[in-house]
Amino acid sequence: MxxxxxxxxxxxxxxxxxxxxxxxxxxxxxxxxxxxxEDFWETIDSKTKLAIEEGLADFAQGRDQDFFQYMKTAHGVER
Incomplete structure (x- = not known):
């Protein structure tokens, strides 16, 4: 059918x-x-979309960083 x-x-x-x-x-x-x-992309705000797009662009250009290193560098938080 x-x-x-x-x-x-x-x-x-x-x-x-x-x-x-x-x-x-x-x-x-x-x-x-x-x-x-529904596609979740259509339900998120433009600020969040921009942040995701920036992160994907960073990754595509080889600018990725370990989460724990980022927390230490950006916020002074150690494991």
Missing amino acids: SKNDLKSSLHALIEGIEDTAVLQAYLILLSREVKSQ
Whole structure:
């Protein structure tokens, strides 16, 4: 069965449901599925996106540093 056939079958089944509670349950279930497919990148703020992009650029150019070394250098925190 193709994706379009499945969607048509689901639509036909939903059209036949009269119980509001059942319809609400399916709405919640389907809404969660759609939300779980969202790309997290679209949900983060621009400041965080910029920081990630800078980190990836640093890494691509060979500028990477061990976390513990960074904490020691930047914040004076020793292991």
